[in-house]
Every structure is written in C-alpha cells, then in structure tokens.
Amino acid sequence: MNDFADTGMPPCPGRCNRDRVDGDQIPGSPVWCRACQQAIHVALQELVDLYAALWGVGQRAVRAGEKVTTSRGTRTPAVSPGADQADEILRTTCAWEDALRTHLSHPAAAVGTDHTGAGRALTSAVDYLGRRHTAAMSTPFATDYGHEILALAAGTRRLLRADRGTSRLSAPCPQCDLRALEREGGTDTVRCRVCRWFTTWDRYDAWAGTFLNSAA
Known part of the structure; x- marks a missing residue:
C-alpha cells in the first residue's frame, strides 16, 4: 500500500526517494520532504567552514601572483x-x-x-538564506537550489578528504586482527576502517615495530 498516495504533492527530489519504487515515493512539503529540507539547511550552514578549510588547500598549492575574479568583485588565488x-x-x-x-x-x-x-559576503549569504530557509524551500527554484547546496557541500567534503590523503598501514589491527589500519594525512591518528579502533601514530609506530620484528 502506498502511504503517500493521497497527499496530492509531487515526490521529494532528494535521496530519500532514490531507492524507492515509483509507487511508494515520499512526497515533498511542498517540494522537498522535511528530512531533506533539514539536510539542505545543514549543508548550507556547513559551507562557511568548508570554505575556510579550502583556503588551507589553496595555500599549499599557491603560485604567487595568479588571480581570478570571482563574484561581487572579490579575487581568489586560482591555483588548485x-x-x-x-x-x-x-x-x-x-x-x-x-x-x-x-x-x-x-x-x-x-x-x-x-x-x-x-x-563576509559568504557568511552574509549563508545567514540570509538560512534565516529564510522555509521561504527558499517554497520557491519555483527550490529543486535546483537544494540540489546545488547539497552538491556543493558533498563535493567539498570529498575534495578535502582527498587532499588530506590516507596511508594504509602494514600491521594488522590489534583489536580485529584485520589489515585495515589507516593514517589520515596531516593527523596523528591511526584508525581501523573496519572496527574503528584508533590510537596515536607514536603508539602505533612502537607497537608495529615490535609486531613486525616478532613476525620476521
């Protein structure tokens, strides 16, 4: 039985309906469902911190003097x-x-x-859009707006993860005994991607040296 058949609203364009059959779609309210509206709002608020984090990526690759004009007359190094x-x-x-x-x-x-x-322009834009989120979710462009905000946040998170890099380590995890330990670049943390056990790099280094020597 389709629980949403009598709402009269079109299906939400979000990921909530991605794996659903056509006859059992979650309706929009009025465009996006409430859960997806909240996800869009969270992604919007996250953009300020993501923007700041990206400047760390840019500074590591900056080539002096290379600029690009951005919206509203601002300028950003265009090097990475x-x-x-x-x-x-x-x-x-x-x-x-x-x-x-x-x-x-x-x-x-x-x-x-x-x-x-x-x-300041970004912070102001996020503040303006965030305080009028309900209005934005009811506009004729609500679908495009939501998709772009979600894609911006998700794409930036992927880029930041790639920039940090991840090293896979040779010793097995002392908790689950699988060779699934990783060290994320720029951090002091070693974590098992299977059981989520973690330790510091110094402790791993000391333990791994002992383990590998005993296994030789």
Whole structure:
C-alpha cells in the first residue's frame, strides 16, 4: 500500500526517494520532504567552514601572483582544486542569495572588494538564506537550489578528504586482527576502517615495530 498516495504533492527530489519504487515515493512539503529540507539547511550552514578549510588547500598549492575574479568583485588565488571549489562556493551561494532577494523583492546584497570581503559576503549569504530557509524551500527554484547546496557541500567534503590523503598501514589491527589500519594525512591518528579502533601514530609506530620484528 502506498502511504503517500493521497497527499496530492509531487515526490521529494532528494535521496530519500532514490531507492524507492515509483509507487511508494515520499512526497515533498511542498517540494522537498522535511528530512531533506533539514539536510539542505545543514549543508548550507556547513559551507562557511568548508570554505575556510579550502583556503588551507589553496595555500599549499599557491603560485604567487595568479588571480581570478570571482563574484561581487572579490579575487581568489586560482591555483588548485581547493581554490576553484572555494570560488564555486562563494559564487553559487551568493547567486542563490541574489535569486531569493529578487523573488522576495528584498534589496540587493552589498558587494565585497577583496578576500576579506569575500568571506563576509559568504557568511552574509549563508545567514540570509538560512534565516529564510522555509521561504527558499517554497520557491519555483527550490529543486535546483537544494540540489546545488547539497552538491556543493558533498563535493567539498570529498575534495578535502582527498587532499588530506590516507596511508594504509602494514600491521594488522590489534583489536580485529584485520589489515585495515589507516593514517589520515596531516593527523596523528591511526584508525581501523573496519572496527574503528584508533590510537596515536607514536603508539602505533612502537607497537608495529615490535609486531613486525616478532613476525620476521
């Protein structure tokens, strides 16, 4: 039986319906279901921290003097996937702020002129969109808006994970005995990807040396 057949609303375009059969779709409210609306709101709020983290990626690859013009007159080093993604977060979020302001007949946002202004522009855009989340979820462009915000956050998380890198270690996990230990680049933590046991790198190094010597 389809529990959603009598709602009269189209199905939510989110991942909640990705694996469902056509006759049993979760309806939108009015476009996205409430769970997906919350996921979009969380992803939106996360963009400020993700943007800041991307600057760490960009600084590690920066080539002096190479610039690109971004939205609202700001400028960002265009030298790495991190810098490109940071610019995409800024450009896309500010564009959606502009779209919602136009839809609601609100005044245009202020224009930033440098990197500091870019950070303020992003924070302001996220704040504006977040405080009007219910309104944004009811607009004619709610589907595109939600998809873009979710994709921005997910894509940035993937990029940051790739930048940190992960090293697979040779000694087996002392808890589950599987060779599933990893060290994430830039951290002091060794973690088992199977049982989630973890320790510090120094402790692993001392233990692994003893283990490998005894196994030789």
